[in-house]
Amino acid sequence: MTRIVLFVFLPLLLGAAAVENLKWSTGETYLMFLERLQLPKDLYYKIDKEDQKLTEEIISGVEYQILYDGNRTIEQVLIPVNDELQLHLYRDKKGSFAFEAIPIISNTKRESIALNIEKNPYEDILKATGSRRLAQAFVNSFKNSLNFRRDLRKGDPLVMIYDQKYRLGKPFSMPVLQVAMIEMRKKRHYVFLNSDGRYYDENGAQVEGFLLARPVRNARISSKFTKRRYHPILKRYRAHLGIDYAARRGTPIMAAGSGKIIFAGRTRGYGNLIKIRHSDGYMTLYAHQKSFKRGIRKGKYVKQGQVIGYVGTTGLSTGPHLHFGLYKNGRAINPARVVRVTTKKLSGKKRRAFLKVKKELTALVDETMQTAGSPVKHDRFESVCYVDIQDFKRLGGEG
Ligand SMILES: [Zn+2]
Structure with missing residues (x-):
C-alpha cells in the first residue's frame, strides 16, 4: 500500500x-x-x-x-x-x-456510424469520426465488389458497426468491423464478420481471403495463433503470433500469396527466415526453414504457391515445423482469418451458422439506422498501447 x-x-x-x-x-x-x-x-x-x-x-x-x-x-x-x-x-x-x-488490460466498446452520403464514404466517415482507420476499413470491405464512383448517389445511407478497444479512456489498436452496409440504387450491400472470423457478403461469399489455405502440404497444425494465452502450469502469459505446421524436414514451403521477398536470411529466434510483402499492407513470414530454394533472395517476386524453401528446425525451435506468420500494417493477425476458403459457398451447418450471424447483424444495422445518434469522435486515434499507472502499482506492490 x-x-x-x-x-x-x-x-x-x-x-x-x-x-x-x-x-x-x-x-x-x-x-x-x-x-x-x-x-x-x-x-x-x-x-x-x-x-x-x-x-x-x-x-x-x-x-x-x-x-x-x-x-x-x-x-x-x-x-x-x-x-x-x-x-x-x-x-x-x-x-x-x-x-x-x-x-x-483494456475494454471493448461496440460503436456505430449511420450517415447519408454527402461526398463519398471515405470523406464522410472521416468527417463524422475523425478516423482514417475507420474510413479505410469501410472502403476496403467493398473495394472488390462495388463501384462507389459509378453507382453511389448523394443521400444514399451507409452503416458501419465495429468494436473498439479502449485503454485509459483512449481508443487504441485497430477497430474490428462487425458489419458494414451501403445502399446504392435502392439495393443494400453488406459485409458481415462471421463466427469463423472471416468476412462474407450477403450471399455468403468470402470477401477478403487471398492466402493459400496451407503453405505446406501434408502438415498438421501443432500450434494455433493466439495474441495472449495463460499457461496454467507455467503460470505465465504466452503469445503465439502465427500458426505452426509440423511437417517432415525438407517438406517444400510455398508462398501463401504473391508478392515481393523483403527478407531472406538468418535470424536468432526464427532461424532461416523469409518475409514476403503482399498488397494492402499484408506481409507473411516463414520461419525455422532448413534452407531456401535456389534463387530465392531479397527483392525477388514470387507467385502464390511457388516453393520458397524447406521445412527445418533452425533458430529457437524444438522440432521440424514451419512457423507461419501474417502481419497487416506491421501487426500480427491470425492467418486463419485471411485464408481463401476452398468451397466458394458455405453449406450445411456452416451455412446455417452464417445465416444466424447475418440475421442478427442485419437487425443491428436496421436498429442503428433508426436510432443513430452522432458517431463517436476519434480525434486522436492511436495504434499504440497505453500503459496504465495501475500496472506499475500492481507490479511494484507485489514484486
Ligand atoms: Zn510458431
Whole structure:
C-alpha cells in the first residue's frame, strides 16, 4: 500500500520518480535496447525460448514506458508486443532484474456510424469520426465488389458497426468491423464478420481471403495463433503470433500469396527466415526453414504457391515445423482469418451458422439506422498501447 502511495505522489512532491514515454526506434533490437540502457543481458539470455521469440515481435514506433526512481535508476520497463500483451522488465525483491509477459488490460466498446452520403464514404466517415482507420476499413470491405464512383448517389445511407478497444479512456489498436452496409440504387450491400472470423457478403461469399489455405502440404497444425494465452502450469502469459505446421524436414514451403521477398536470411529466434510483402499492407513470414530454394533472395517476386524453401528446425525451435506468420500494417493477425476458403459457398451447418450471424447483424444495422445518434469522435486515434499507472502499482506492490 505504501508503495502505491509513493508511486502516485513522489513525482508531484519531488519531481524525481518519473514515467517516461518513448517510441521504439526503427532497427533497434531488444538486445540493443538492453545494451543501450545498461540493463542486464540476462533479460534476454536467461529467459525461455518462447519469451525470447516474443522479444522479436516488438514493432518499431511502438510507445513504451520506463519508470525511474528518484535517483534516475530504472525501476521498470513496459513494452507492448501487440494489443493484448506487453513485456515487463522489473526489479524483483532481491533487486535484480526479471522478465515477464503480462496482459494489457483494456475494454471493448461496440460503436456505430449511420450517415447519408454527402461526398463519398471515405470523406464522410472521416468527417463524422475523425478516423482514417475507420474510413479505410469501410472502403476496403467493398473495394472488390462495388463501384462507389459509378453507382453511389448523394443521400444514399451507409452503416458501419465495429468494436473498439479502449485503454485509459483512449481508443487504441485497430477497430474490428462487425458489419458494414451501403445502399446504392435502392439495393443494400453488406459485409458481415462471421463466427469463423472471416468476412462474407450477403450471399455468403468470402470477401477478403487471398492466402493459400496451407503453405505446406501434408502438415498438421501443432500450434494455433493466439495474441495472449495463460499457461496454467507455467503460470505465465504466452503469445503465439502465427500458426505452426509440423511437417517432415525438407517438406517444400510455398508462398501463401504473391508478392515481393523483403527478407531472406538468418535470424536468432526464427532461424532461416523469409518475409514476403503482399498488397494492402499484408506481409507473411516463414520461419525455422532448413534452407531456401535456389534463387530465392531479397527483392525477388514470387507467385502464390511457388516453393520458397524447406521445412527445418533452425533458430529457437524444438522440432521440424514451419512457423507461419501474417502481419497487416506491421501487426500480427491470425492467418486463419485471411485464408481463401476452398468451397466458394458455405453449406450445411456452416451455412446455417452464417445465416444466424447475418440475421442478427442485419437487425443491428436496421436498429442503428433508426436510432443513430452522432458517431463517436476519434480525434486522436492511436495504434499504440497505453500503459496504465495501475500496472506499475500492481507490479511494484507485489514484486
Ligand atoms: Zn510458431
